Amino acid sequence: MDHHFVGIPELTGVPRVAVVIDVMRAFTVAAWAFSRGVERIVLASTESEALALKESRSGWLALKDGAPAAGFDAVNSPGLLRSCDFAGRTLVQKTTAGTVGALAVANAPLVLCASFVVAGPTALFLQTKASGPVTFVVTGEGGQADEDLACAEYIGQSMAGGDVEAAPYIHRARTSRAAADLAGGLRSGYHPDDVDLCLEIDRFSFAMMARQEESLTVLRPVAVPDIPSSIR
Ligand SMILES: O=C(O)[C@H](CS(=O)(=O)O)OP(=O)(O)O
Numbered sequence: 001m002d003h004h005f006v007g008i009p010e011l012t013g014v015p016r017v018a019v020v021i022d023v024m025r026a027f028t029v030a031a032w033a034f035s036r037g038v039e040r041i042v043l044a045s046t047e048s049e050a051l052a053l054k055e056s057r058s059g060w061l062a063l064k065d066g067a068p069a070a071g072f073d074a075v076n077s078p079g080l081l082r083s084c085d086f087a088g089r090t091l092v093q094k095t096t097a098g099t100v101g102a103l104a105v106a107n108a109p110l111v112l113c114a115s116f117v118v119a120g121p122t123a124l125f126l127q128t129k130a131s132g133p134v135t136f137v138v139t140g141e142g143g144q145a146d147e148d149l150a151c152a153e154y155i156g157q158s159m160a161g162g163d164v165e166a167a168p169y170i171h172r173a174r175t176s177r178a179a180a181d182l183a184g185g186l187r188s189g190y191h192p193d194d195v196d197l198c199l200e201i202d203r204f205s206f207a208m209m210a211r212q213e214e215s216l217t218v219l220r221p222v223a224v225p226d227i228p229s230s231i232r
């Protein structure tokens, strides 16, 4: 399938199929949130919008990147999230790069949000359900973040079929600037396991699709058929 890679600043028009990549950490966190019982994630464009959305609905939770802050229930860390019980909850998420990228293509007919933990299911979903050119939105560092590029390239290769070895792509992500910053404690709202958790290939068996629901951009897990070994 034809595909290309763009940073958020380079986006023009509305892609037909958009796959928004944020490995560290928004869409690793989103997948972990679903695994902890979250029913849907509402993507917010600002922290104040996230808090306003949370306050407007009973039982909603809010998550932001950076340091913990008043009104927010969680931070953008898979290591800190993995012990939470969010069964049946709606989570509002606002981060620096991932949620911004998803909102920038929210009007596309098909929007998937992805990271290594859902790479295989995402590739399978694209292979079986999508047609037309795929635009990978590389959210970090204006489209240059190597952890996001590596993940996008891995999914791009995998959806084309054949046996794609994940190790070189994971290595690129492990040696990226974002990984070094996280491991070096330069990012707030951090757990020491975050880098490793962001580099787990196919930890989860679902893809994640964003759609418009009552004027909100809502991310939900979507089931995909069993992943054949050819795209692992
Ligand atoms: O929380 C993260 O890892 C980043 C925040 S920053 O870019 O390091 O300031 O947000 P994300 O949108 O998940 O890349």
Ligand SMILES: [Mg+2]
Binding pocket: 022, 023, 024, 025, 026, 097, 098, 139, 140, 178
């Ligand atoms: Mg990122």
